[in-house]
Amino acid sequence: MYRYDQFDHKLVTERVNQFRGQVSRRMSGEMTEDEFKPLRLMNGVYLQLHAYMLRVAVPYGTLSSVQMHKLADIATKYDKGYGHFTTRQNLQYNWPALEDLPKILDELAEVEMHAIQTSGNCIRNVTADQYAGAAADEIDDPRIWSEIIRQWSTFHPEFTFLPRKFKFAVTGCSNDRAAIRVHDIGIELVRGKDGDVAFDIHVGGGQGRTPMIAKLIGEAISREDLLAYLEATLRVYNMSGRRDHLYKSRIKILVHDIGAEEMKRLVEEEFALVKKQGVLQLPQEEVDRIRAYFAAPDFETLDAECPELDAAMASNKRFAAWVNTNTAQHKQAGYTIANISLKPIGGVAGDASDAQMHVVADVAEKYSFSEIRVTHEQNLVLAHVKKSDLLALWETLEANGMGTPNLGLITDQIVCPGLDYCALANARSIPIGQEITERFADLDRQHNIGELKLKISGCINACGHHHVGHIGILGVDKKGTEYYQVTLGGSADEITSVGKIVGRAFTEHEIVDAIETIVEVYLDLRESPDERFLDAYRRVGIAPFKEKLYADN
Template sequence: MYRYDEFDAQFVAQRVAQFRDQVARRLSGELTEEQFKLHRLMNGVYLQLHAYMLRVAIPYGVLSSRQLRKLAHIARRYDKGFGHFTTRQNIQYNWPALADCPDILDELASVEMHAIQTSGNCIRNVTADQFAGAAADEVADPRPYAEILRQWSSLHPEYSFLPRKFKIAVTGAPKDRAAIQVHDIGYHVIKNNRGEIGFAVYVGGGQGRTPMVALKIRDFLPEAELLAYTDAIVRVYNLEGRRDNKYKARIKILVHEKGAEAMRTAVEAEFAKVRERNLTLPDADIQAIQSYFALPNLPGKPVHAEAVEARRAKDAAFDRFVAVNVTPHKVAGYGVVTISLKPIGGIPGDATAEQMDLVADLAERHSHDEIRVSHEQNLVLPHVAFEDLPAVYDALAAADLATANAGLVTDIIACPGLDYCALATARSIPVAQRISERFGDSPRAQDIGDLKIKISGCINACGHHHVGHIGILGLERKGEETYQITLGGTADETCSLGTLTGPGFSSEDVVDAVETVVNTYLGVRRDRSEDFLSTFRRVGMAPFKQALYEKNEGAGI
């Protein structure tokens, strides 16, 4: 895990002091809200529907126990006792007082954390695979490259005022768990035929009102050229991106308007200029950063612990948890444990201060002091010995954190929606809760299998509905909340955008509509081994549309 050096500590401390002065001037009336807006956004402070909101950066989703305990403390002291983990691997506090924000940032700085560039038209928090460094299928750990990008982009003088926000994601396994193809830049760590590490480069992905899947503009970028090529891409965007219309200011619009070949040509031309400025990464610097992310010393453990197998045989709930929420580790005898923040009927992504403290304790005892935040709004213990699984499970179960639904129908992504967000046009959280309650934690949910439902409360798509197997978009129509449904989206290595089923559904009818979609899938799949996405791609929209509309005329709006 990366540790602050003297520069990092001084840099963050200076920003806290600067923001403290800006907040004091706002509270005294010296600054108007409009004058203050840019300052607060560059420090992660939003003005939401009911109060200010503070978004804290968690670079590439990695936390220590000490840091998670500090987040719990902040939730308890400065908020309403909980935090909300987001699809950008960050945490949000929805109720801080503006006067307290400098003190919160000061407390964050004490554990090497901050809120810089979690908002504004800049390069946002760089995200990565939540299983990075532990996954059995990994080619290379993407976190060192995410850290290099974080250091380079933090308050970059040329890129602090881009046409719009800019998001980068890095993944290091054939299975894309970081959704890189719906980012402004996506880097896929690969090896060429000589065994050299490099990157496949994707540009121009994004969601929102104009969703697009990124285009691959480089099959292989040498490892040492990471910053130079990133600089070239962002320079082309900064110089050519639209500034006359914020809805057309993202790089995806530039890529669409220029075309893939013209964009590739422009980036490569800029890349040639950047290389002359000697932005090539020295191998010693790469190795120095990689040393921070070395795999912990994991002593040999039994692959099949007898006590664990005996517990699985007699405890169905524990058996489901191991089968669903534990992923293979690259070291035999260990597993990667996903802690679901989606209890049945709960608010997706929320965790109480007490739950955060518990997870910190478990990480310290059983996961070599590491926690990860996933873009699917869950927490992860990346290095758990199989023989420790019963103890971990029992502690999680006592805190309502042992729901065995990772990747299943109730593992729902949802934005805060109209309950918190000033931009939202409909509620997301209640819909997610009702869907969760409808399907429950039952054999039926297990039988449905891999099925990702994602819900957004407006066209900004913070709930990633465009890439949900079932996507739900809440809109306001004639004073009523209505929900459009899309099918067939996915954010993985086979990335695709969902297709609209047809007219939207009322708040009363949307959960029934989701159940109709699920029942249709169960009726047309070949067998239990064919998941929802595979089935949809095989049979197309027709059977789902028929079930939703022809048999339920009048349900749609």
């Protein structure tokens, strides 16, 4: 894992001290709320419905056991004993008091954590493929490049007041687990002409009120040019992005308005200038220095087959189901990638108690080189687990409410905090998600349905990624009453698509039945159990679903 150098330590410590002074001046009245608000937001502090909320950065979703223990301790000491893992691979506390915030930031800094780049119109915390460094299909470790982007972007003086927030996502392979095409810039690691790692730069994706799929602007950009190309892209946005209209200020609107070709031309023009200056050429030695932090752990030499795992699976159906759904192929023989579901039936998606966080930190230490990943789908990952340790790992997780075998199934939903917490929300998301998990609780039924990504947002800002859910649910407010609009056919993988609205919205009492109807239509029309919901939808379109849902109208 990356470890802070003297610059990182100084930067974070100075920032905490600055914020301590700002909080003190706010409390003494030297600073008004209007003056304080942008400063607190730059430190990840929002004011939500019931209390302040602190968003802690988890750069590219990677945490150590020590850091996870600290997050748990903060939840106990300063909050209400839990935290919420988000689609930006961050962690949110829902109840901190204003005067405690500098102390929390102090404690985070002790374990090389902070809340910088989690809010404001800057380049936000970079997200990445949660299987980084472990995936069998990876060209290179995306964390190396994410860390380089983090170092370039943190407090970048030119990009501190962009027209709007700016989000990066990086994937190390063509199988996109990081939803790169719905980010302002999505980067895919590819092989360049010389066989070296190169970068495809997708620009102008996003969700919110105007969902857009990013366009491929830069193809196979070389290692030495990566930062210069990103600098050029951000410059074009900073100069030409709209600042007169909040809803039209993201880079996706700029790319849409001027077209991908013109965007590419402007970026190339700026890139030539940046490159000529030469200061942003990325030297191999610097890449090697960062790469060393992400060196593969000390794997044992093991057989790919693991008879004890096979025996355990044969004797324990639920464990076998967990292995089949929640683990993924590792590049090292005898190891596997283990996904920890934060989606128990009837639970709150992405929430973990302080006790659960300690358990995850402990099992990571015991079974996965003390490293944990947060996924944008609000789960956790232990990236390097020996197959022979899987049963012991799962038994601990299961005993602590984190062993649900539902990864990628209908109960493994992305759900935003919604109107239960969020000041921007129009409707509640979490209770709808809970009710759906309870309706589909039967494991055999879930497995029969197969892969189905259901995503719920409580407002059009789309923090719950509903636009790219195979089934998306958007909460809306109609004269003070919550309604739920359904979209079908969205996807955030390498074949990204934006879902289509199926028809009129459903009430709180109708929505779960509507979802069940959609699932039943799919089961009736699929050509075989291997035809996934999304594939079936793409084959037949929206009509059969619409027909059944609104048959009585």
